[in-house]
Amino acid sequence: MRSTIPSLIFGLALGASSWAIVSLVSDQFEPFDSEIGFYSGQIMLAAAAFYLGLSRGLKQVLVYIVGVYIGCVVYAYVFGSSETRAWILLGLIMTWGLCVIPLLSGIFGKLVSIGKKKYNKRLQGDAATPRA
Secondary structure (H helix, E strand, O other): OOOOHHHHHHHHHHHHHHHHHHHHHOOOOOHHHOHHHHHHHHHHHHHHHHHHHHHOOHHHHHHHHHHHHHHHHHHHHHHOOHHHHHOHHHHHHHOOHHHHHHHHHHHHHHHHHHHHHHHHHHHHHHHHOOOO
């Protein structure tokens, strides 16, 4: 049984990083205001989710997504302006939108993992069958 703590910490760090990267690639703070910032963060989050789905399983992906959500919200609240903090309730809802693509990517990684296992079993079954 694998611990979910590393996935949660990984999600917290990358969730906050997905907001921090926006200021590095644009003059905006929020991912929703910068197309390049949004896509940069989503690619980073989705790639990590795919890896977790492929190698660790769906439970780890779900814990990672919770960490991403918390990391995004905390980063926005701590480093945002007073206006950002004033809109935090709306932010709590809207931030779930940033978790959709990574979640789908993690599920896709899990599906690839399942397909890979079935394919390998089929290859092993073909290898065990004698050929005439």
